[in-house]
Amino acid sequence: MQLISGGVCAAQGFRANGIHCGIRKNRTKRDLALIVSDIPANAAAVYTTNLVKGAPLTVTKQHLADGRAQAVICNSGNANTCNANGIEIAEQMSALTAQALGISPADVVVASTGVIGQPLDITPIQAGIPILAQGLSIDNGRAAAEAIMTTDLAVKEVAVQFTLGGKTCTLGGIAKGSGMIHPNMATMLVFLTTDAAISAPMLQKALSGDIANTFNMLSIDGDTSTNDMVTILANGMAGNPEITAEEADFAVFMKALNTVTVQLCREIAGDGEGATKLLECIVTGAEQLDTAKTVAKSVICSSLLKAAMFGADANWGRVLCAIGYSGAPVDISRVSVAFRSVKGTVWVCENGAGIPFSEETAKEILLEKEIEILVELGNGPHSATAWGCDLTYDYVKINGDYRT
Amino acid sequence: MQLISGGVCAAQGFRANGIHCGIRKNRTKRDLALIVSDIPANAAAVYTTNLVKGAPLTVTKQHLADGRAQAVICNSGNANTCNANGIEIAEQMSALTAQALGISPADVVVASTGVIGQPLDITPIQAGIPILAQGLSIDNGRAAAEAIMTTDLAVKEVAVQFTLGGKTCTLGGIAKGSGMIHPNMATMLVFLTTDAAISAPMLQKALSGDIANTFNMLSIDGDTSTNDMVTILANGMAGNPEITAEEADFAVFMKALNTVTVQLCREIAGDGEGATKLLECIVTGAEQLDTAKTVAKSVICSSLLKAAMFGADANWGRVLCAIGYSGAPVDISRVSVAFRSVKGTVWVCENGAGIPFSEETAKEILLEKEIEILVELGNGPHSATAWGCDLTYDYVKINGDYRT
Numbered sequence: 001m002q003l004i005s006g007g008v009c010a011a012q013g014f015r016a017n018g019i020h021c022g023i024r025k026n027r028t029k030r031d032l033a034l035i036v037s038d039i040p041a042n043a044a045a046v047y048t049t050n051l052v053k054g055a056p057l058t059v060t061k062q063h064l065a066d067g068r069a070q071a072v073i074c075n076s077g078n079a080n081t082c083n084a085n086g087i088e089i090a091e092q093m094s095a096l097t098a099q100a101l102g103i104s105p106a107d108v109v110v111a112s113t114g115v116i117g118q119p120l121d122i123t124p125i126q127a128g129i130p131i132l133a134q135g136l137s138i139d140n141g142r143a144a145a146e147a148i149m150t151t152d153l154a155v156k157e158v159a160v161q162f163t164l165g166g167k168t169c170t171l172g173g174i175a176k177g178s179g180m181i182h183p184n185m186a187t188m189l190v191f192l193t194t195d196a197a198i199s200a201p202m203l204q205k206a207l208s209g210d211i212a213n214t215f216n217m218l219s220i221d222g223d224t225s226t227n228d229m230v231t232i233l234a235n236g237m238a239g240n241p242e243i244t245a246e247e248a249d250f251a252v253f254m255k256a257l258n259t260v261t262v263q264l265c266r267e268i269a270g271d272g273e274g275a276t277k278l279l280e281c282i283v284t285g286a287e288q289l290d291t292a293k294t295v296a297k298s299v300i301c302s303s304l305l306k307a308a309m310f311g312a313d314a315n316w317g318r319v320l321c322a323i324g325y326s327g328a329p330v331d332i333s334r335v336s337v338a339f340r341s342v343k344g345t346v347w348v349c350e351n352g353a354g355i356p357f358s359e360e361t362a363k364e365i366l367l368e369k370e371i372e373i374l375v376e377l378g379n380g381p382h383s384a385t386a387w388g389c390d391l392t393y394d395y396v397k398i399n400g401d402y403r404t
Numbered sequence: 405m406q407l408i409s410g411g412v413c414a415a416q417g418f419r420a421n422g423i424h425c426g427i428r429k430n431r432t433k434r435d436l437a438l439i440v441s442d443i444p445a446n447a448a449a450v451y452t453t454n455l456v457k458g459a460p461l462t463v464t465k466q467h468l469a470d471g472r473a474q475a476v477i478c479n480s481g482n483a484n485t486c487n488a489n490g491i492e493i494a495e496q497m498s499a500l501t502a503q504a505l506g507i508s509p510a511d512v513v514v515a516s517t518g519v520i521g522q523p524l525d526i527t528p529i530q531a532g533i534p535i536l537a538q539g540l541s542i543d544n545g546r547a548a549a550e551a552i553m554t555t556d557l558a559v560k561e562v563a564v565q566f567t568l569g570g571k572t573c574t575l576g577g578i579a580k581g582s583g584m585i586h587p588n589m590a591t592m593l594v595f596l597t598t599d600a601a602i603s604a605p606m607l608q609k610a611l612s613g614d615i616a617n618t619f620n621m622l623s624i625d626g627d628t629s630t631n632d633m634v635t636i637l638a639n640g641m642a643g644n645p646e647i648t649a650e651e652a653d654f655a656v657f658m659k660a661l662n663t664v665t666v667q668l669c670r671e672i673a674g675d676g677e678g679a680t681k682l683l684e685c686i687v688t689g690a691e692q693l694d695t696a697k698t699v700a701k702s703v704i705c706s707s708l709l710k711a712a713m714f715g716a717d718a719n720w721g722r723v724l725c726a727i728g729y730s731g732a733p734v735d736i737s738r739v740s741v742a743f744r745s746v747k748g749t750v751w752v753c754e755n756g757a758g759i760p761f762s763e764e765t766a767k768e769i770l771l772e773k774e775i776e777i778l779v780e781l782g783n784g785p786h787s788a789t790a791w792g793c794d795l796t797y798d799y800v801k802i803n804g805d806y807r808t
Binding site for chain 2: 049050051052053079081082083084115116117118119303304307308310311313315316317318320321323324325330332349352353354391392393395396397398399400
């Protein structure tokens, strides 16, 4: 199992592209992405739990009902959500993509991200799709990763290589997601591809299982988006014996998937809107897994703690406070808390009460870009990790006037 | 029923004071408050649901077990929470207060607010309490209101006059609360006093019932404090026949209470940490009351919407989004949304989809200091209101380095 460079085109038989078609005013920002498998692939997806669902999700859900897909079309700059003609536009996007690729519209995954509630004009997309299809290549995987970005500052692509049945397999992916991210589901948009052979039901099982510990443990701002979607295409071109049950190969596949999704979680959190720091809350010693997860998410979602981390202030009372209101059954008198970074670890609370610590050391630790908040519940064997970021002036700035 | 000036000393038989005793470094900031009834009073309280509870709450809960109290002592600058000797300090605070007033320690309500997890030194409090007691007066009600403030910018005091059994009664209160406020309970600290005669059980019933629609519908930042407490003392000095059942007089009392608490909610929300605007989300047309409340709270808690309001940006998609992830059963296709202020009303969404509106008009409306977000669910007779504020640079600034 090793990380390799590349993203959505790292696996065999995938090509991609990303262009500026004109949805965005800024001509230097790509706004339309296409990912294609050379052959039809098994496919799985997880969608937002928000009752307000982007029209593309409805269309994608229909298309993936048979567990098959061959292409992903995605625009940024407009979420195509809460529009009277949203479904129609999403269907047109699939039809145009299918036409350009000579495949069935039912094998197209459609996604949109951006502002909610503004009609999405099909014209630039219609003009862009043939150009997009023409430029499909392995090298343009990065262009696709760029084209799905909204307020993201960093391109997010990850890939990993592993072995199944003596064959080298690859799984890679791209993500966009910077705001409106909260763990009621996946996160914004994640597109994964693999050449491993795995049946559609097992692919769905792998994805749903993984997300519970990765994208569902990620919060930038507590807002669960309307357009969240994680999809995975598996085209089987690695030639391994198809995974059809929860056996040894499935475990290897799960590990590969998890390696990619955890890394994407970290990249999304670290690139949260306005973020200057990646926060990782690691909860150990929980009696139940659910307790560990609930506590980790509560801590990572606390606006007060997030602001304190921005200020490199070891205000651990806010950690305790967030544990206390998480709703999880915790014996506060057994809780210990530490902050950790590459500069070291400082324990600040033991058995639910403060302990003396060097503010200077704490400051030095918290001035780093990646901070771990360690919470030991002292009550059992379970642990969980949640990812987030600090709350900064820039978050407010970015979201104070996002639409203009 | 009419609003009158004053707060915690508006009702007959209450005196108060607030001084700087030395808990805070800033000598111009009062940090110790005392409220006293001339005679023992019936008392009721509601406490935070946070599992991490400030030591003062534990002590107060014991003292109010008999439904009686005569004094409230409260310091700011230190929450006396998550400290090894917290209970001991809180008990000392009551004992010292009782001694200075010649009453029983069991008749003292103790409260603390400020930083969590730093030992609270009793020395300045010990020195301060006799001075505090000596200066008790009706005029010093405002000094008490000042002394309980932390990051609050505005003093919060409200009072109302009403009639029960031909007697003029008064109910007033003070509040502090600016951050770490979320509707899982009351809000930070609210001390209410009245000269109405009402039995302890009915007083508790009135308070608990009222809070469900007022302080529990208030969120500044989604963080439920460890030290939230709302208490009310009723000394009966107005001479009305004691309220002992849910009859007509009880309804009048509830209305008086609600008038004061709603106003305090608005003042707390408008003075939220860093806030430039008071936000009020009014949900109508819900099939169930719970749905209306859940939706109103979800909207008022959305960081993205709060940031948009700071930027006076009519980004209604974020309102729909927050409705969608609230967890309440809502038919999105029937939802309408408007923004309202003294400058007028602009409808921005009907039947779950955007409608054309003048951005100029919307901007003008949203540039005001008090904004109503109207959500019509189109599905029934129930309504609810939640209060909050915008998310600003200053919120981040205030909380990025609160301890120093």
